[in-house]
Every structure is written in C-alpha cells, then in structure tokens.
Amino acid sequence: MEETVTRNSSIVELANTISQNASKIDEYLRSQGLPTPSFAIDAPPIMTLPPLLMRSRDEILEACTELQALTEGPVAHLTRLTSPTINILMSLQAIYRFKIASSFALGEEVSYEEIAFRCKIDEQDARRLIRMAIANHIFQEPRKGFVAHSAISKFLVHLPLLNQWVGLVCDEMWPSGCRTIEAMIKWPGSQEPQHTAFALVNNGDSYFNALGRVGERSQRFADGMRFLQSAPVFDLAHLFHDLEWDSQSCPSSMVDVGGSQGSVSIEILRRYPLLECEVQDLDETVQTATVPEDVTGRLIFRAHNFFTEQPRKNADVYFLRSILHDWSDKYAVQILKHLVPALKHGSKVILNEVCLPEPNTLPYYHAQLLRGYDLAMKQNFNSKERDADEWRALFQKADSRFNCVAIRCNHGSILSVIEATWGE
Structure with missing residues (x-):
C-alpha cells in the first residue's frame, strides 16, 4: 500500500480534506448516474471508483479516523476502543449463530417477538443484540419494535x-x-x-x-x-503490475508452491501465453484440481509438501502467494531452504505477501488493518507479517546466495511482490 500520511493536522484541515474529497466522489457518481453512498437496502456492496478517486476515498477514510480520535479526546478515544469493540462482536456472533439476517425477507418489517420465535432465542436478548447491530448500521428499526434490513444486513444474506x-x-x-x-x-x-x-x-x-x-x-x-481474497486490495491486477513482466521479460516456466487448485496461476497463464506452470499442493488438494481448456498443455498439478525438497528442478520462477506469513521464521526458513536444491543461476523466488511499512509512514486507517493482520497471524499460527528488513533477513537465513531482494507494491494493494534472485 502506498504510504500517504496525514499527521499533526488541525480538525479544520481534516474536515476540509473530507469535504473536498467527498465532493470529488459525489461529482463523479452523479456524472455517471451512479447511486450515492447510503444504508438503503438497494445500495451496492462496494463503491467502485477509478484509481484517482480511490485515492480520494483513502484520504476521506484516513481523515475521518484521525478527526474522530482528535474530536473525542485521549480518554474518550481510549474508552471507545474498549466497550463498543467487544460488544459489537457479541452482536455479530449472535447474528451469525442464530441466523438472524436470514430469518426475514428483504422489505419485510418483523417484530422482535417474531425474530425471537424464528431464531429460537429469548425476545429480550434478541432486542438488545439487534439494537447494538442497528447502532452500527446493521439492520434498521423503521418503527419501534420492528426490524428491517439495511444495506449491510442484506449482504449477510445475499453474499x-x-x-x-x-x-x-x-x-x-x-x-x-x-x-x-x-x-x-x-x-x-x-x-x-x-x-x-x-x-x-x-x-x-x-x-x-x-x-x-x-x-x-x-x-x-x-x-x-x-x-x-475477493477484496479489491487482493485483486490480481496488482500482482500483474508488480511482476513487471512483458513479452521480453516474462519467464518460460513457473512453479506455484502451495498454489491450492491453481486459481491464481490460471489467471497468470491467461495473461502470459508463453508461460508454463506447475501448481503444487498437498495430495488431497490437487486430486480434485482441473485444468481449464484454454490453458491445457501449459498447466500441470503435482502433489508436494513444501517442507520436503522441491522436486521440480531449474524452473525460472518459484512463486509463493500468502504462504510464508502462515509460518514463523523457523518454518519459513525451512520452506525456502527446500527450494535451494532446485534453483539454477538466475532463478527467482517470488513471494506475494504483505510487507509491513516502516513505523509512522502508513495512514492510521490502513495501519490498523495491517497491524491487525499481523496480530491475527500471531494468535492463530505463531507466525507474523514481515517488514522489508525481515523479508530480506529471512532469505539470508535460508541461504546467503539469495540476493537482489526487490520489493514492489502497487497503490491500493495489500500484497507486495518480493523477488529474490538465486546468485550461485
């Protein structure tokens, strides 16, 4: 993600940033005959904007985050981080567990009593949990005691x-x-x-x-x-941009290590018609994989555990997308070491992973997301998201013959291309 930061701004400057960029987006939406953002049930799930206006959207979100914190003040901001967070999670868990969103139809206004009956929960509990959700724009209460869908709750059913x-x-x-x-x-x-x-x-x-x-x-x-992975920040257009391959520089062979059933590699093959690819994953995964007709002859699958020696020798590229962040340094180094016997001079190991920015360089809104991902890796895997220095150190721990580690990240992408060249 591009690092653009608003620091030490006055509340008036932040408000002006919000107003100016909101006007740009509103003008574009009106000129295209598109709906303006709302919580109405006919609102689209995602606001689709051209790249320049996506930057405007980012500036709004960052300024809103900072303006809220400044306007609340230190103590109120800290207390707001505690109480609403745990309580909205409780409400969301109830909505999921009791299938509340799917218990009534779009356009239907249903009483709390009826929701409680349909979902087999206590009426008082239903009212309290749903009203917490309504306070966060999930559902609406068009008249006292009756619930209807909002844009957000609708997509819990439709998506x-x-x-x-x-x-x-x-x-x-x-x-x-x-x-x-x-x-x-x-x-x-x-x-x-x-x-x-x-x-x-x-x-x-x-x-x-x-x-x-x-x-x-x-x-x-x-x-x-x-x-x-369906979110715009994971769009494969970012990967294609950061690979920087053209007709002259595109490799002829690639191994997608831990590539599941090949969804990413298939799109890469469609974009680069001279490339051949082998997708590797555990046996139970590749057994049910299929090769689309338009890439037949250029795509094969192989059962392989990446904690064993790489069987495909001398490929131009060994590609790992969102693999190493699942593993602590101890195991990530092992995965890289198992590639070494297969590498030829000039082979590239290309990772598509989060690369954490330097402290105090990313806007707070985006920093909250990335730092959250990092802690999620800790709690679930004992692994981590890494910064540029940590990625380079990881390659060196695996083998000092990895060199020229280049890192590229397109604006709007959460994943970077991290490219190491084998220098033996």
Whole structure:
C-alpha cells in the first residue's frame, strides 16, 4: 500500500480534506448516474471508483479516523476502543449463530417477538443484540419494535461468503484473540504452531490441524478466505503490475508452491501465453484440481509438501502467494531452504505477501488493518507479517546466495511482490 500520511493536522484541515474529497466522489457518481453512498437496502456492496478517486476515498477514510480520535479526546478515544469493540462482536456472533439476517425477507418489517420465535432465542436478548447491530448500521428499526434490513444486513444474506467471514471472525478469531496474552506467557518466544492462543481454545490443536479436517469449520475457513481474497486490495491486477513482466521479460516456466487448485496461476497463464506452470499442493488438494481448456498443455498439478525438497528442478520462477506469513521464521526458513536444491543461476523466488511499512509512514486507517493482520497471524499460527528488513533477513537465513531482494507494491494493494534472485 502506498504510504500517504496525514499527521499533526488541525480538525479544520481534516474536515476540509473530507469535504473536498467527498465532493470529488459525489461529482463523479452523479456524472455517471451512479447511486450515492447510503444504508438503503438497494445500495451496492462496494463503491467502485477509478484509481484517482480511490485515492480520494483513502484520504476521506484516513481523515475521518484521525478527526474522530482528535474530536473525542485521549480518554474518550481510549474508552471507545474498549466497550463498543467487544460488544459489537457479541452482536455479530449472535447474528451469525442464530441466523438472524436470514430469518426475514428483504422489505419485510418483523417484530422482535417474531425474530425471537424464528431464531429460537429469548425476545429480550434478541432486542438488545439487534439494537447494538442497528447502532452500527446493521439492520434498521423503521418503527419501534420492528426490524428491517439495511444495506449491510442484506449482504449477510445475499453474499454467503461474507456471512462465513463474519462467522470465522466471531467463532475462531475472537476467542483466540482473548487468549493471546495467556499464550505468550505460557510459551514465551515460541515459534511452534501449536503454542498459540488458538491452541488454548482448541485443546492443543494447531490451526491447520483443527480446520484442516473436513467439516463445517473447514468449509467456513475456506469460504472466509475466499471472501477475504475477493477484496479489491487482493485483486490480481496488482500482482500483474508488480511482476513487471512483458513479452521480453516474462519467464518460460513457473512453479506455484502451495498454489491450492491453481486459481491464481490460471489467471497468470491467461495473461502470459508463453508461460508454463506447475501448481503444487498437498495430495488431497490437487486430486480434485482441473485444468481449464484454454490453458491445457501449459498447466500441470503435482502433489508436494513444501517442507520436503522441491522436486521440480531449474524452473525460472518459484512463486509463493500468502504462504510464508502462515509460518514463523523457523518454518519459513525451512520452506525456502527446500527450494535451494532446485534453483539454477538466475532463478527467482517470488513471494506475494504483505510487507509491513516502516513505523509512522502508513495512514492510521490502513495501519490498523495491517497491524491487525499481523496480530491475527500471531494468535492463530505463531507466525507474523514481515517488514522489508525481515523479508530480506529471512532469505539470508535460508541461504546467503539469495540476493537482489526487490520489493514492489502497487497503490491500493495489500500484497507486495518480493523477488529474490538465486546468485550461485
């Protein structure tokens, strides 16, 4: 993500920033005949804007974040970070567990009594939990005692992956987050994936063991990750931009390590018609993978565990997208070491990962998201998101022959391309 920061701004300057950029976006939406943002049930799920106006949107969000904190004042801001956070999570968990959003139709106004009956919960509890959600624009109360959908609650029904993401956060991440400090005290400095807050909640099971089993939790995890990856910040256009490949520089062979069923590699192959790719993942994953007709002859799948020696030798590129952030340095180094026997002079190892910015360089709004991702990796995996120095150090720990580590990140992307060249 591009680092543009508003620091030490007066509340008037921040308000002007919001006003000026909001006017730009409003003018564009009106000129295109597009709806202005609202909480009405016919509002679109995502505000689609051209790149220049996405920057305006970012400036609004950053200025709003800072203006709210300044206007609240230090004590009120700190207390607001505590009470609403845990309470909205409680409300969201209830909405997910009791299927409240799907218990009544769009356009229907339903009483709290009826919701309680349909969802099999106490009426008083239903009223209190839903009104907390309404205070955060989830649902609306058009007349006293009756609930209707808002734009946000509608998409809990119409976007099943969003609902699964909410469930993943409330039922897996939130309980783990509450026990992270306990895990740090119990296993100080540990890099083991079973020494985590998640393990404390799940009878000693690591995240991958618990959620790797076939079942509802496994499906929810897969759906939640699909939802997360569908966000604009993960769009593959950012990857294509940061790879900087053209007809002259595009490699001829690539190995997608831990590439699941090849969704990313298939799009890469469609963009670069001279490239051939091997996608590797565990046997149970690749067994059900299929090769689309338009990339037949250029895509193969192989069962491979990346904690064993890389079997595909002398490829031009070994590509790992969102793999190493799941592992502590101890295990991430092992993954890189297992690539070394396969590398030829000039081979590139290309990671597509978060690269944390230097402190005090990213706007607060975006810093909150990235620092949150980092702590989520800690509580669930004992792993982390890394900054540029940590990525370069990781390659050096694996083998000093990795050199020329270049890092590129397109504006609006949460993932960077981190490229190391094998120099033997």
